[in-house]
Each structure stands twice: as structure tokens, then as C-alpha cells.
Amino acid sequence: xxxxxxIAGSGGQGIISLGKxxxxxxxxxxxxxxxxxxxxAEVRGGTSNCQVILSAHEIAAPIAEIFDSMLIxxxxxxxxxxxxLDKNGLAIxxxxxxxxxADSRHVLVPATEIADRLGSAKAANFVMLGAWLARKPLxxxxxxxxxxxxxxxxxxAALIDINIQAFRAGLAx
Amino acid sequence: xxxxxxCYRRPTSLTDATMHYCAGCGHSIVHKLLAEVLxxxxxxxxxxxxxxxxxxxxxxxxxxxxxxxxxxxxxxxxATGIKRALPDRIVFSYQGDGDLxxxxxxxxxxxxxxxEPITVIFINNTVYxxxxxxxxxxxxxxxQTATSPAGRNPATMGCPIRMCELLNTLDQPxxxxxxxxxxxxxVVATKKALLTAFQSQVAGKGYSFVExxxxxxxxxxxxxxxxxxxxxxxxxxxxxxxxxxxxGVPVNA
Amino acid sequence: MKxxxxxxxxxxxxxxxxxxxxxxxxxxxxxYFGYPITPQNELTAYMAKHMPERGRVFIQAESELAAINMxxxxxxxxVRAMTSSSSPGxxxxxxxxxxxxxxxxxxxxxxxxxxxxxxxxxxxxxxxYFQATKGGGHGDYHIIVLAPASVQEMHDMTxxxxxxxxxxxxxxxxxxxxxxxQMMEPIRLHEDPPPPVPxxxxxxxxxxxxxxxxIRSLFVEEGALEKHNYELQDCYRQIAAAETKAEETExxxxxxxIAAWGTCARISKxxxxxxxxxxxxVGLVRPITLWPFPHEHLARLAHxxxxxxxxxxxxxxxxxxxxxxxxxxAPVHFSGYPGGRIPTETDVLNALTALAxxxxx
Numbered sequence: 001x002x003x004x005x006x007i008a009g010s011g012g013q014g015i016i017s018l019g020k021x022x023x024x025x026x027x028x029x030x031x032x033x034x035x036x037x038x039x040x041a042e043v044r045g046g047t048s049n050c051q052v053i054l055s056a057h058e059i060a061a062p063i064a065e066i067f068d069s070m071l072i073x074x075x076x077x078x079x080x081x082x083x084x085l086d087k088n089g090l091a092i093x094x095x096x097x098x099x100x101x102a103d104s105r106h107v108l109v110p111a112t113e114i115a116d117r118l119g120s121a122k123a124a125n126f127v128m129l130g131a132w133l134a135r136k137p138l139x140x141x142x143x144x145x146x147x148x149x150x151x152x153x154x155x156x157a158a159l160i161d162i163n164i165q166a167f168r169a170g171l172a173x
Numbered sequence: 174x175x176x177x178x179x180c181y182r183r184p185t186s187l188t189d190a191t192m193h194y195c196a197g198c199g200h201s202i203v204h205k206l207l208a209e210v211l212x213x214x215x216x217x218x219x220x221x222x223x224x225x226x227x228x229x230x231x232x233x234x235x236x237x238x239x240x241x242x243x244x245x246x247x248x249x250x251x252a253t254g255i256k257r258a259l260p261d262r263i264v265f266s267y268q269g270d271g272d273l274x275x276x277x278x279x280x281x282x283x284x285x286x287x288x289e290p291i292t293v294i295f296i297n298n299t300v301y302x303x304x305x306x307x308x309x310x311x312x313x314x315x316x317q318t319a320t321s322p323a324g325r326n327p328a329t330m331g332c333p334i335r336m337c338e339l340l341n342t343l344d345q346p347x348x349x350x351x352x353x354x355x356x357x358x359x360v361v362a363t364k365k366a367l368l369t370a371f372q373s374q375v376a377g378k379g380y381s382f383v384e385x386x387x388x389x390x391x392x393x394x395x396x397x398x399x400x401x402x403x404x405x406x407x408x409x410x411x412x413x414x415x416x417x418x419x420x421g422v423p424v425n426a
Numbered sequence: 427m428k429x430x431x432x433x434x435x436x437x438x439x440x441x442x443x444x445x446x447x448x449x450x451x452x453x454x455x456x457x458y459f460g461y462p463i464t465p466q467n468e469l470t471a472y473m474a475k476h477m478p479e480r481g482r483v484f485i486q487a488e489s490e491l492a493a494i495n496m497x498x499x500x501x502x503x504x505v506r507a508m509t510s511s512s513s514p515g516x517x518x519x520x521x522x523x524x525x526x527x528x529x530x531x532x533x534x535x536x537x538x539x540x541x542x543x544x545x546x547x548x549x550x551x552x553x554x555y556f557q558a559t560k561g562g563g564h565g566d567y568h569i570i571v572l573a574p575a576s577v578q579e580m581h582d583m584t585x586x587x588x589x590x591x592x593x594x595x596x597x598x599x600x601x602x603x604x605x606x607x608q609m610m611e612p613i614r615l616h617e618d619p620p621p622p623v624p625x626x627x628x629x630x631x632x633x634x635x636x637x638x639x640x641i642r643s644l645f646v647e648e649g650a651l652e653k654h655n656y657e658l659q660d661c662y663r664q665i666a667a668a669e670t671k672a673e674e675t676e677x678x679x680x681x682x683x684i685a686a687w688g689t690c691a692r693i694s695k696x697x698x699x700x701x702x703x704x705x706x707x708v709g710l711v712r713p714i715t716l717w718p719f720p721h722e723h724l725a726r727l728a729h730x731x732x733x734x735x736x737x738x739x740x741x742x743x744x745x746x747x748x749x750x751x752x753x754x755x756a757p758v759h760f761s762g763y764p765g766g767r768i769p770t771e772t773d774v775l776n777a778l779t780a781l782a783x784x785x786x787x
Contacts, residue, residue: 020610024439027612033439035610039465039548060696062609065770218634221503233640239630241502241641244525247495250487254499254507255630257483258457262503262632280495283488 001030001056003138004064007125008049008081009073009094014125018071019050021151022129025143030054034062047076054138069136071128072098073111092132094124107131109173115166120159123166130170141171184208186217190234195302197397199354199387199404200228203296204235206364207267210371211238220263223252227269228302246277249284252291263374265292270309271301274334278310281336288345288379292370295336295382298389299408306392310334313411318392333411337384341417347379349418353386355405362414379421386412437612442580442602445613446510446536447472449584454620455534456505457483459496463515464548465604466538470510490515494522494535501531502641504629506588510536512604513554514545516562523597524563527658528643530628532591534584535569536600538607541766549766550604552688555743558601559717566655568662570598570669571716575692577611589621594665595628601716603739605689605768665718672720673712674727676702680709682782683727683756685748686737687713689768694737697774706782716744724751733757733785737774740764757785 005022009015016037023035032055038048051067053059065084070091072078078098085091085105093100096112111127133141145164152160183189186208194200211217217238224232226245233240243251248266256264273281273295284291300318301307307320311333315324325333337351348370352363363385370381386408388400395403416424440448447469450458458477460470470486477484483500487493493509500507511519516537526533539554541547558571570590572583580602587598630641645651673691676698677683686694691712701708711727713720728734733756736745741764749758761777763769 020439023610023612027437027439033612035439036605037608039604039608058695060699061693061768061771062605062611063768063770065772219632221630221632223499230644233638233642237633237638239633239638239640241499241630242525242529242644243498244495244521247491247498247522250492250495251499251502253485253492254457254459254496254501255503256499257485257496258500258503258505258507259631279488280492283492287485 001054003054003069003136004067005052005054005069005071006049006064006067006081006084007052007071008047008077010076011046011048012122013048013073014122015048015073016050017151018125018129019052021144021147022139023052024151025139025147026052026054028143029139031056032059034059036062047074047080049077049081069132071132073124073128074098090132090135092128094128096124107135109170111170114169114173115162118165118169119162123162126163126166127170130167131173134171184212186211186237188235188237192235193231194228195391197388197390197400198228199296199298199385199389202354202360203294203363203385203387204232206360206367207294208236209364210367213368214371214375216263216371216375219261220265221255221259223248223255223264223266225266225268225272227272229267229269229296230303232267246272246275247280248272248277249280249289249291249293253284253287253289256289256291263371265294267294268296269302270295270297270299270311274310274336282340282343285340285346285380285382286343288347290374290377290379292374292381292383294367295384296387297336297384297408297412298387298393299333300389300392302389302392311412313407335412337382337417340382341423345379346382346418347421348373348381350382350416351384351386351412351414353404353409353414354388355386355401355409359405384412386414437614439610439612440577440581441468441608441610442574442577442606443468443538443608444472445577445581446584446600446602447476449581449616450508450534450588451476451480452616452620453585453588454506454623455482455508455588457497457500457507459485459487459493459507459509461487461490461493461511461515463512465540465550465607466510466512466536469536469538469607490518491521494519497533498522498526498529498531501526501533502630504626504631506532506592506623508534508536510538512538512540513542513551516554516557520557520563523569524565524567525643526597527563527567527569528565529641530595530658531597531641532595533597534587534591534600535597536584536602539601539603547766548604550689550739550768551764551766552603552690552739552743553764554601555716555738555740558599559719559747567658568717570594570596570665570718571601572598573601573688573714573716574606575688575712577606577609578613580606581613581616585616585621590669592621592624594661596661596665601688603689669715670718670720671714672723673714674723675710675712677709677711677727680707680727680730681732682706682708682778683731683734684708684710684737684774684778685724685734685744686710687716687744690737690739693769693771694774696771697778700771700775701778704779706778708778713744719747719751721751724748725753725755728752728755731756733759733781735759735761735778735781737761737769737777738763739768
């Protein structure tokens with residue numbers, strides 16, 4: 001198993017915190033995990049992205065060239081990154097904010113709209129995570145829900161609850 | 174044989190070494206006064222000094238307490254490191270006008286602004302001694318030095334910096350005083366200021382700063398006696414001799 | 427996915443910068459002094475939070491100059507002290523590092539390198555190799571330089587740095603880069619006691635029950651500086667004999683050799699796997715200590731291989747040490763990435779295959 005994951009969107013969409021949560025939980029069951037945030041000029045441009053690599057073997061380059069999975073949350077990221085999707089890869093695309101060409105590798109999810117209906121558009125990242133995990137169950141869904149409160153210690157309970165609902169909606173959808 | 178109690182003698186905190194300072198230099202006097210203060214407060218064995226880059230770099234040959242060198246101007250940063258590591262020790266820095274007010278200005282201000290509970294002794298003789306008589310940040314307007322041969326010109330060289338006044342704008346310092354080594358009375362006042370500064374530190378109070386207007390006969394190009402007069406008349410005219418901050422409260426002129 | 431074994435639960439996901447900070451705390455660092463600069467800010471912020479919690483010293487200094495000189499002061503007082511920064515800030519610290527070296531004071535300095543010269547960029551770089559290994563400040567001295575390639579190594583090497591610093595009375599630098607500093611990996615935290623602190627009779631703690639002593643780097647008496655510098659060189663020889671470290675991967679039968687450090691070494695490990703799958707018998711030598719440099723590893727391997735390829739995120743710095751070590755025994759080629767870009771495995775693999783083809787497989 002060697003899964004190269006890219007999560008990309010705009011600042012404020014919870015890209016980095018989603019990547020960290022994924023990496024943290026993966027580290028409990030998967031031998032080798034790396035998380036690398038883009039902290040350079042791209043961050044200043046208003047976009048945000050991070051790479052998570054999960055592997056059964058030692059990870060050499062923690063920066064991938066092509067990706068097995070992508071969680072694409074805005075149009076700019078779609079334009080910038082999706083050419084690097086592996087030919088057998090899977091891209092979860094936030095249909096609310098992106099238009100992408102038809103491709104059997106793409107799964108379109110209206111994540112921002114779903115999250116908005118649940119009470120906070122900010123929970124769109126968890127819709128995306130749920131949709132990805134439904135197709136690539138690399139970590140137990142239950143672990144995500146359990147870890148949510150400890151991962152966001154300062155968040156009000158209501159928001160945690162919306163995150164969990166958003167995650168379940170993604171998982172089911 | 175033990176000398177009688179009130180007998181004038183070499184302070185215990187002063188070594189037997191012959192000082193390398195020029196005839197009439199203020200450093201030797203301040204070293205002796207400092208040694209007396211360490212004796213009187215019985216703090217020699219728990220005092221750590223930081224010597225500057227400048228004429229007083231060899232202070233450790235003369236003072237019988239632990240002393241570290243520091244890079245030029247970083248003296249208060251080194252003193253900060255020592256004091257934070259060993260808060261129950263008495264820590265002082267001893268600096269000239271180049272070390273304190275030119276290259277070390279940033280460290281001087283921020284150490285005072287943090288209120289580090291150390292004692293800073295500032296020897297202001299308006300000229301660089303060790304490097305050969307160059308202009309200092311405290312050099313008087315019109316004063317001739319190796320690097321202001323036609324006299325300090327404010328238009329291109331700025332004016333003398335008043336450190337006590339500058340530090341007195343900060344909230345944290347506990348004690349700030351300027352004294353002048355221009356006379357017997359000045360020597361007594363200097364001793365008293367040093368004593369107050371170290372007493373504050375012993376009592377666990379904040380940052381204390383003593384500026385000593387001091388003669389440098391060699392680079393003022395004056396006899397030792399004339400140099401003392403120059404300190405009292407010319408230098409003190411630019412740098413008012415008084416207490417600026419007492420027990421943390423600014424003192425009006 | 428199989429159920430996690432217990433060992434996995436003891437791992438913590440940490441960012442390199444924070445892993446180094448936590449290591450310093452666990453290694454008994456009593457004083458931290460820093461000044462903000464990207465990409466190492468998380469280290470300073472971690473210390474700001476966790477040092478005071480333990481009653482230890484944290485100061486955000488007014489500059490890197492002040493920070494390194496506060497380290498000097500704390501080290502003078504005999505306690506473990508550290509600072510961290512990134513390339514432009516490390517340039518400012520060089521004055522203090524020279525004084526630390528001259529005064530034989532232990533200290534730990536972490537450089538999470540970014541691009542240069544000047545402000546350069548905030549992207550990862552390996553452009554400070556010369557500065558770190560050839561002295562950096564003025565005078566005739568060395569510091570120990572360790573090059574981590576993973577978050578675990580950021581952690582472990584920081585603990586080791588405190589041991590080395592105290593043992594040899596020398597500044598030790600962790601020469602990381604923005605990639606190691608910013609990335610997160612699950613690591614095992616240092617659970618053992620801190621490395622023992624050797625007696626420090628030289629420390630200034632007040633002249634109680636002993637004659638006063640001083641710490642200096644100024645030696646004006648006739649012959650004193652020469653004697654002092656010979657003492658320093660003796661110490662450097664001892665360090666080189668006892669502490670030089672390199673990691674070799676697939677060097678047993680290699681016909682080609684990649685030499686790389688830090689991030690580039692890690693990427694090159696992947697390249698070795700890929701190249702071997704293509705039938706290119708390549709090995710990797712990775713200096714773990716950049717100073718002392720593992721000359722002997724390279725000298726030995728140079729006689730075995732057709733050519734070497736040095737891979738760095740700069741224009742060729744360790745390259746010079748490799749050439750000195752190889753001393754003409756084999757051609758030494760270079761693949762460099764000086765623009766803040768991290769090379770991909772494909773970049774390095776292409777450079778290697780081009781070399782293998784041009785030199786005849």
C-alpha cells in the first residue's frame with residue numbers, strides 16, 4: 001500500500017487541519033505517514049494545499065509527483081493540480097465551487113452546499129473526507145468521528161456536531 | 174596582621190594586578206568603587222560580571238569576581254542569559270559608550286525594556302579609547318576625534334545621545350542615575366549610585382542603570398586634571414547629572 | 427487494514443520544528459532564546475508555550491544577535507541553552523557562534539534552512555552548507571553539524587546535539603531545511619532521561635569557595651592564542667575520530683554512487699530503489715555529520731564505482747568535500763536545485779540515468 005493524497009482548496013476551507021487529522025489517525029494503523037503543507041508562495045496566493053502519504057514501506061520523497069487521491073475544493077486548485085492525478089487515481093471534487101471535465105476518475109460532490117444546509121459551509125472539508133473514505137476505506141470511519149472533538153479542542157460542540165454530520169453525509173453520498 | 178576596621182585599604186574584591194589603564198582614566202576609579210560595593214554588600218562570591226569590548230575588556234584581571242567577556246555591544250544580552258539561568262546571582266554589565274550606545278544600542282534598550290534585574294554600569298567618556306580615540310555616539314558637538322578631525326558636525330554626524338533620558342522613557346527600569354567623576358564629590362556620588370543600583374538588585378528589584386561621566390585624558394588630549402574639569406564643565410553640560418528613575422518612578426529634573 | 431499493534435499507539439504525529447523543540451525540552455534545555463523567522467516559527471512558538479510551563483526560560487529576543495548572545499550567557503552560567511532560526515537569521519548569529527567556539531561554550535543551534543542569498547525565499551534549501559561546515563563566523567574554528575532527513579531525526583539529533591555540545595564544549599548545529607521543519611511524521615519521543623550533564627568546573631556561578639574565574643575568547647598574551655587554537659584543533663580531531671557518521675544504502679555491490687544529505691538523501695533513497703529496478707546498480711552514501719565530514723566512507727567507495735552523483739538543493743557545496751574525499755579516484759558529477767524547489771525522484775533518476783548512459787553501463 002502506497003497512497004499519495006493531495007488536499008487542496010482556499011485558505012479557510014480547513015485544508016491543513018483536515019490533512020493533519022487524516023495523518024494523525026492514519027499513524028495509528030499505517031506504518032509510514034508523512035504530512036507536508038505548502039507553506040511557500042502558494043499559501044500567500046490565497047490557496048492552501050497539503051500532501052499526505054500513507055505507506056506500508058519507508059517513504060523516500062515526502063513530496064509526490066503524481067497522486068492516487070485528490071480532494072479538490074476550489075476551482076483554482078482544480079486547474080493547478082488535477083493534471084497530476086494518477087491514471088488509476090481518484091479525485092473527489094467539490095462540485096459547489098469547481099467545474100471539471102467529465103472523467104471516470106472524478107467523483108463530484110456538492111460539498112459546500114451540503115455543509116451549508118447542515119449549518120456551516122466550513123464543514124465542507126468533512127463532506128469531502130467522507131466521500132473519499134467511502135471509496136478508499138484506509139482508516140476506520142469511526143476513528144474520524146471519535147477524534148473530531150480532540151482534534152478541534154477549541155471548537156464549540158455544535159460545530160463538532162455539524163462536522164460529524166457533514167462527514168456522515170459525505171460517507172453516505 | 175589584620176588592619177583596623179576603618180583603615181583605608183585595597184578592597185577585597187580588587188585583585189593585586191596593576192591596571193593597564195592610562196594615567197587619570199576613570200575606569201580605575203570605577204573599578205575600585207565597584208569592588209568596594211561588592212565588599213560592602215558581601216556579594217562578591219555570588220556576583221557575575223560581563224565585560225565589554227573596549228578599554229574595560231580586561232576587567233577580569235582586576236575584579237575578584239567571576240567575569241565573562243561578551244561580543245561588542247552584546248554585553249546586556251549575555252548578562253540577560255546569565256541572570257535568567259541563575260536568577261539568585263548578582264549580574265552586572267560594565268560597558269563603554271561605543272559598546273552600550275552605538276553597536277549595543279538595541280540590546281541596551283530591550284534589556285532595559287524587559288526590566289531584566291541586572292545592573293548596567295555605563296562609562297561615558299565621549300570617545301573610543303581602545304581603538305584609538307574615535308568618535309563615540311556621546312561625543313560632544315565640535316569635539317575633535319580621530320574620525321571627526323574637524324569636530325563633530327551635527328549635520329552629518331548627529332548629536333550626542335543621552336542614554337539616561339532615553340531609557341527613562343521606558344516603563345520597566347527601576348533605577349537610573351547619571352553621575353560624574355569630576356571631583357571628590359563626584360567620586361562619592363558615583364559610589365553611592367553604584368551602591369543603590371546593587372542594593373536594588375540584591376533586593377530583587379528590576380533593572381538598574383548607572384551612567385558615569387568619566388575622564389579619558391589620553392583621547393580628550395588633556396592632562397588628567399584638565400580632563401576632570403572637562404568632565405565637570407563640558408560633558409556634564411551636555412549630560413545633566415541627576416537621578417532619573419528611583420524605585421521605578423521617574424524623577425523630575 | 428490490520429489492527430494496530432501497541433507500538434503504534436506510542437507514536438505521535440509531529441511537525442519537524444515541534445519535534446526538535448520537544449526534544450530540546452526532553453534533553454534538559456533550560457533556556458531558549460529566539461527571534462521569529464519562517465520556516466521555523468513553530469519551534470519558537472512551541473518553546474514559548476512549553477518552557478514556562480516547566481519553569482524554564484523562554485525569551486523572544488530583540489534580534490538573532492541578542493538571542494545567540496543570551497545563549498552565550500546561559501552557557502557561561504553552565505546551563506543547557508538553545509536557539510533556532512532560518513538562514514538569514516543564522517547569518518546574524520554567526521558572530522555569536524564564533525565567540526561560543528572561541529570561548530569553548532556548549533550550545534545548540536537549529537537552522538531550518540530557506541533559500542538565499544539575501545532574503546532568498548521561504549522555501550526549503552540546502553544553501554547554508556558552506557556557512558555551517560566551514561566555520562561561518564570569523565576565525566579558525568568548526569562546529570559540529572548534524573543533518574536530519576526526517577522528523578524522527580529532528581527529534582533524536584536535537585537530543586544528541588545537547589550531549590555532543592556538553593561533552594566537547596562546542597556549539598552544535600542541526601542543519602535542517604524548511605521541508606523537514608514543516609512536514610509531519612509519526613515519531614517516537616525520547617523517553618530516556620536527558621543525556622547526563624558532565625561537570626562544568628569552568629562555568630561562572632559566582633566565586634564561592636573558589637578563586638574567581640573568567641570566560642574569554644581574547645588571548646593577547648604572547649603565544650596564548652596559538653596555544654588556544656591548537657587546543658581547539660585537538661578537540662576537533664577527537665570529534666572527527668569519535669563522532670563522524672554516515673549512512674550507506676545498497677553500497678555493497680554498487681557501481682554508481684549518489685552522495686546526498688538531509689532532504690536530498692531521503693529522496694535519493696527512493697531513486698536507488700527505482701534505479702535498481704531498472705538494472706542500474708547504484709548505492710547511496712548520506713553524511714549524517716556534515717562536520718566532521720565522512721571522508722573515509724567516500725574515499726573507500728570511490729574506488730569501487732564508475733562515477734559519483736552529488737545531489738543537493740544548492741549549486742554545489744558538499745560537492746567540494748566529496749571531491750576532496752574522492753581525490754580523483756572517480757569522476758564526481760552534480761545535480762543541483764538552487765531555487766527552493768525540492769527535486770523529485772524523477773529529477774534525480776533522470777540525472778542518474780543520463781550519467782550511467784554517458785559513462786557507459
